[in-house]
Amino acid sequence: xxxxxxxxxxxxxxxxxxxxxxxxxxxxxxxxxxxxxxxxxxxxxxxxxxxxxxxxxxxxxxxxxxxxxxxxxxxxxxxxxxxxxxxxxxxxxxxxxxxxxxxxxxxxxxxxxxxxxxxxxxxxxxxxxxxxxxxxxxxxxxxxxxxxxxxxxxxxxxxxxxxxxxxxx
Ligand code: OFO
Numbered sequence: 001x002x003x004x005x006x007x008x009x010x011x012x013x014x015x016x017x018x019x020x021x022x023x024x025x026x027x028x029x030x031x032x033x034x035x036x037x038x039x040x041x042x043x044x045x046x047x048x049x050x051x052x053x054x055x056x057x058x059x060x061x062x063x064x065x066x067x068x069x070x071x072x073x074x075x076x077x078x079x080x081x082x083x084x085x086x087x088x089x090x091x092x093x094x095x096x097x098x099x100x101x102x103x104x105x106x107x108x109x110x111x112x113x114x115x116x117x118x119x120x121x122x123x124x125x126x127x128x129x130x131x132x133x134x135x136x137x138x139x140x141x142x143x144x145x146x147x148x149x150x151x152x153x154x155x156x157x158x159x160x161x162x163x164x165x166x167x168x169x
Contacts, residue, residue, distance in 0.1 A: 003111040007066040009104050010057055010116075015071045016100055017054035021047045023093060026076040027086050036151070038159035039083055042137070045163045046090075049130075053123070056168035060119055083151065084141040091134045098127040119169045126166070 002010075024047035031040035061068050080086045101123045108116040137158070145151055 002061070002064040002066045002116070003113065006107050006111050006113055006116060007061065009107040010061050010066065011069045011071070013100060013104050014054050014057045014061070014068065015073065016097060017050055017057065018073050019076070020093065020097060021050035021054065022073050023076040024050060026078050027090070030078070030080055030086065034083070036083065036155050038155035038157065042158040042161050045161045048163045049166065052166050052168065053126070060169065084138070084145070087134060087138045087141055091131065091138055094127065094130045094134055098131065101127055122169050
């Protein structure tokens with residue numbers, strides 16, 4: 001049986017992951033308005049990943065005999081001034097999520113739940129990958145993309161991202 005403290009912390013993280021899905025869904029809508037289909041595709045893949053992260057925790061908590069409690073999902077921002085500004089927000093957001101996963105791991109360690117520590121390690125590795133993916137797009141936007149032609153090229157590149165359901169845990 002999972003400790004109540006860890007159960008609460010996992011429920012908070014489920015909420016954070018659903019918020020991430022919502023946040024990227026809002027960016028997806030922004031890129032639709034901008035008619036940047038490749039950027040929109042990138043966000044679509046991202047939001048599906050976030051949904052999978054939330055469900056991974058959801059199913060894990062149930063498997064461990066815990067109670068899933070779904071809380072209200074905060075309203076995300078809806079407007080940005082540029083694709084660069086969007087990706088700056090994505091990077092900040094992913095860094096925040098990394099700190100949340102670290103805090104969750106701290107709880108799992110404090111309650112000495114080794115099984116949960118081992119399960120949650122996957123999330124930490126995933127954050128390293130996510131920050132790096134976002135950082136790559138942001139680097140291109142910051143260093144190279146000052147004109148519309150570059151944005152168009154990057155949009156084409158981002159159109160090739162595909163979603164592969166992650167094997168969590
Ligand atoms: Fe769930 O990894 Fe992004 O937020």
